[in-house]
Amino acid sequence: MTTVKKILIFFCVFVVVLNADEAQAIMKKVDNNMRGKKCLSEVKDEYYIPWA
Amino acid sequence: MSITSRGHKRTMKMETWSTGNKKSFVKTLYPPKDKGITFLSLNNQMWQYVPKIERIIKIPPSMMLQKWMGSDITNDDIAKQSSIVDDYKPKILKKSGNIVTMQLTPKASAAVVWGKIVSHIDTRTYTNTKDIFYDDEGKEVRIFTYKNIKKFGKYYAPTYWRVAPVGKKGSYTEIVIENIQYDIDISGDYFKKSALKRFSR
Numbered sequence: 001m002t003t004v005k006k007i008l009i010f011f012c013v014f015v016v017v018l019n020a021d022e023a024q025a026i027m028k029k030v031d032n033n034m035r036g037k038k039c040l041s042e043v044k045d046e047y048y049i050p051w052a
Numbered sequence: 053m054s055i056t057s058r059g060h061k062r063t064m065k066m067e068t069w070s071t072g073n074k075k076s077f078v079k080t081l082y083p084p085k086d087k088g089i090t091f092l093s094l095n096n097q098m099w100q101y102v103p104k105i106e107r108i109i110k111i112p113p114s115m116m117l118q119k120w121m122g123s124d125i126t127n128d129d130i131a132k133q134s135s136i137v138d139d140y141k142p143k144i145l146k147k148s149g150n151i152v153t154m155q156l157t158p159k160a161s162a163a164v165v166w167g168k169i170v171s172h173i174d175t176r177t178y179t180n181t182k183d184i185f186y187d188d189e190g191k192e193v194r195i196f197t198y199k200n201i202k203k204f205g206k207y208y209a210p211t212y213w214r215v216a217p218v219g220k221k222g223s224y225t226e227i228v229i230e231n232i233q234y235d236i237d238i239s240g241d242y243f244k245k246s247a248l249k250r251f252s253r
Contacts, residue, residue: 023142023154029178031137033207035073 101248
């Protein structure tokens with residue numbers, strides 16, 4: 001395998017990992033907003049919705 | 053919550069308590085005929101208490117995709133309301149301004165019912181604007197639309213949800229959240245089976 005190919009494969013893997021990390025981070029922020037769990041050590045992970 | 057089906061509309065009011073990602077309790081307040089019906093979800097299992105017959109009923113796994121209280125959300129949505137982050141693997145499909153489109157596919161180990169979910173997220177508030185749910189064959193099954201983002205303390209949440217099953221014109225469920233209190237002390241008593249009857253009144 002040529003060096004160019006290796007660099008290309010590394011770059012592709014790097015981009016995929018970056019995308020997965022960013023996607024996971026976004027989903028966690030959305031989940032935090034829905035459930036009020038900003039940080040387990042910072043606040044309690046409890047919420048209450050009066051719908052009425 | 054308003055449920056519209058074939059031109060007929062009915063409205064319900066309820067309260068929800070939740071802690072962590074595996075425990076929630078729902079109490080129906082309105083209409084009078086449904087008042088006091090309670091639901092408890094613990095670790096993806098679900099029970100219902102019906103005051104008229106004074107019975108606690110366990111919702112069997114085969115009923116988890118059935119409509120919850122006649123609405124377009126399912127028992128599974130109530131029981132597994134917080135498992136999306138744990139059970140699905142997210143991938144960014146597109147970024148357009150503040151909106152990120154994500155594809156969520158089930159993890160191999162996850163026992164979930166959807167083939168995939170495409171979620172649109174507003175990164176200004178980190179709230180969903182739209183979720184499209186697909187079955188195992190890649191067919192659209194239902195669409196959630198969210199509006200009226202409000203800030204409750206330090207958290208943002210959409211306060212209007214519209215759930216529309218695909219292919220059932222004129223049928224939809226609207227949910228309006230009037231208030232949310234985050235990070236308050238909730239008694240552990242709400243998450244015991246005895247709560248179903250105790251907090252029904």
